[in-house]
Amino acid sequence: MAKPLKICVCGGGKSAHVMAIMAASKPDVEVNVLTLYKDEADKWSKAISKDEMVLILKDEDGKTSEVKAKPSVVSKDPKSIVPESDLLIFTVAANTHEEYLKAISGHLHKKIVVVGLPGLPGFEYLCKSSFGELSEQITVMSFEISPWVCEIIEYGKKVEVTRTAKSLNGSILRGKAIPRKPALMSLQMTLGFDPALKQVKHFAELLFTSYTFFNPVIMYGKWKDWDGKALDCEPLMYEDITEETAKLLESCSKEYQDVAHAISAKKPEVDLTEIPDIFNWVVEFYKKEIEDGTSLLKAIQTNKVYKGVKHIMKKNKRTFTPDFECRYLAEDIPMGMVVVRGIAETLELPTPTCDTVIQWGQEKLKKKYLVDGKVAGSDVKETRAPQRFGFTTLEEILSGQKTDS
Template structure:
């Protein structure tokens, strides 16, 4: 089996160790930003990467090669994985477009963010011959220790839901994930790609918490402290998350009515609880207690900037730059196509777009001048509900 991983970040380092340790799997890396640096560092250690696991053990994998040329590594690949933030998908999809074959499955980890419509636009007619899938989450919480040499894995989610286009390829994609990551992660079929597009993860959690903390800030008075983002979670933030969760469920139901898609988008509370080992969560009885007692979230602060006299909110953080245009706006775009109201999503977008000096919503409609910068289907010229799938 031939696998190509795209990028050079934290998740790629874990994959180099894990996939590179699986027998009968040949792993290559396609790097665009730091590919030469990665290639040079790997060469110093016989192309091996070590992953230090949460239980104190380690995993060592071997990379066949690193290349900056997609024509050198993509042809003949069974599986191409892109474990990158949504904003980084475009250059990699454009680079591999002319080199993938119908036998290649392209995986986005995670699959939230609407990149399937980006892929449709990039691949054009060739998209009919491509298998694209997205996972319901990124399985790793990890940080690079030494670039091209070692990585620290803090948490591993051992099951990955795989939703695909075409939808009947989801089992095949799940099998590829299970084989490539044998012993570490198991793939599970999830049907339609929209199943993971709409999932209430970052788009639900981050903007809701930031709104609860800063919606009444006067724009000039520093905060004395930087609050813990999860351990000091507020009831107001959780209530907003539940409102977004309700909006997403209503959008999924609208898609079902329009297309008979039978989406199974999970509810936020049971979904999050299922992702962590029970011994990490002190009290999973409510969404609020889940956040406050989850050891996996311990010590994580709020995106803020230290200034004279205290702290300002960091409005340039990915909680805005990613979770609004590639999260809430994607959900809002789908909602527009199926005619479903999203009051809580709208509240958060309106607040955030004012801060970001963007216009996504205008007079209550998803038609602002900056919709084209989002990954909503409308940004790629898709307006017919039939084009959602």
């Protein structure tokens, strides 16, 4: 009898709940959950000791269906779960990826597949640098965004998905060891029909198509001239963006494309020339949710998925101030924009608009990434920029590995 596909879901949040139920509901799949936080592990373990978990799925017409299943084990101990796993799926926030990689590093085997769902730019660099002697053996997959818009209704028991992406681009950086079961096919099987997983030609494509400038630019547009006074309500994040902010988004998108095209000019075998700009990506990805796709501004303002979404704020009694430590800056800048900026620096390409946003963001975060126009600040060690890993050539950037000099 064939051994079941063994999946380890890393994380204790809402996406981990969805992934655990989806995978556990499939035949011949064994699912375990690793969360490094004891309170989460204990609470989730207690919940599944009594009942199966419930996943509520809402379709495009608002109709709901339920999936019932549960993981076999929820634990904070990597050595009890990781060594037997075929797929290790990261559903945690990008700024905790490194914490998980450190925890699992001594328990990996060469045939395991590590998946970022999503990974964000530089995920491959971070993984390879954490694998030690297995760095050339292990296969790494990374996807552009999370497949789901979801919320936990009751921890360890019930979660609801209100939107599932129809398709999702992902990359595969294959290791020398052959996984026990095909990586992409196995992940698709656990997810079901939606989203349809599409493999891009080279992992570098996801460095640019994750569009990590999107939320930082919107925050910059809203708060760059803020006078420091508290607000009476939480402002809308997307529906209230201005034409000026839309133009900044287009400018950053152009700079991302310039870097991608420069790579292809030097390495024609890495074809990044068809990467869509931010306008075409938004219109295509959200084509059924956008009411007016005549411009980027209108596409964002009339996107039903963005309707009612507010800026992340800090509440003080009845007033609100912007939370500059939120994930839109704390993740998307060091694990996104700075990565692309670092590649641009290697290629000696200017990125003035991205630089402006990064410099504003690092000030709000009290970090130093860019110093005197170089990715050389004291906090580069917390980013995924190629400079952190000692990459000095395009060849190293495209392989995800430091070459011996």
